[in-house]
Amino acid sequence: MHPDKAKWDRIYSERKPTDPQPAEVLLQNRHLLPKQGIALDLACGLGANSLLLAEQGLEVHARDISSVAIERLDRLAKQRQRQIHTKVLDVKSQPLQPNSFDVLVVTHFLVREMADELKAGLKPGGLLFYQTYCRDKVFAQGPSNPDYLLKDNELLQLFAGLKVRVYREESLLGDHNQGWRNQAMLVAEKPNEV
Ligand SMILES: C[S@@+](CC[C@H](N)C(=O)[O-])C[C@H]1O[C@@H](n2cnc3c(N)ncnc32)[C@H](O)[C@@H]1O
Numbered sequence: 001m002h003p004d005k006a007k008w009d010r011i012y013s014e015r016k017p018t019d020p021q022p023a024e025v026l027l028q029n030r031h032l033l034p035k036q037g038i039a040l041d042l043a044c045g046l047g048a049n050s051l052l053l054a055e056q057g058l059e060v061h062a063r064d065i066s067s068v069a070i071e072r073l074d075r076l077a078k079q080r081q082r083q084i085h086t087k088v089l090d091v092k093s094q095p096l097q098p099n100s101f102d103v104l105v106v107t108h109f110l111v112r113e114m115a116d117e118l119k120a121g122l123k124p125g126g127l128l129f130y131q132t133y134c135r136d137k138v139f140a141q142g143p144s145n146p147d148y149l150l151k152d153n154e155l156l157q158l159f160a161g162l163k164v165r166v167y168r169e170e171s172l173l174g175d176h177n178q179g180w181r182n183q184a185m186l187v188a189e190k191p192n193e194v
Helices: 003-014 048-055 066-081 112-121 153-158
Strands: 039-042 059-064 084-088 102-108 122-132 162-170 183-189
Touching: 039 048, 048 059, 048 084, 048 102, 048 162, 059 066, 066 084, 102 112, 112 122, 112 183, 153 162, 153 183
Parallel strands: 039 059, 039 102, 059 084, 102 122
Antiparallel strands: 122 183, 162 183
């Protein structure tokens, strides 16, 4: 068994079933989503982002290596009468088909080697919503391994070539008790000509 699958299955099995919350990058920028199209929630976990995308009217595909997480998402989607096409999958093992998605959502999952594949997987005009933890942290939330933490402005570098529509990364500036800290968010659009 893939070690990440064993790890995440254990984490989700031990976690009490709670109502998962969508990521801020979607909550704050929901108005930028198209009203129809095909969306992929990559490494979806319990699928709060997927449910929001389905409520928006999108055809949603959700992939995660953890069968425990996917089973919970399937149950929740059924309860809420939403259709989500779920798949238990090591997303590193199966590249995305190019030009396939109108919306790609990746939150709290950082695999730098996949950046070009994600860009290619977007249809021209498609939108990437990305949010994850940064190295410059104000409080001890999120992973401690720097491999899983963004460097300064790293999302902008990884997704260069896309048109930046929203970028937020407050780092250690100003009053640490205010603002949106510890993470960076990017909403970016694939140009038509790429
Ligand atoms: C921190 S959780 C984030 C879940 C969700 N995106 C969110 O923001 O709540 C990281 C997720 O990545 C998944 N994951 C880790 N490695 C993976 C891989 N190789 N392929 C697919 N999913 C993976 C885990 O199962 C876990 O659900």
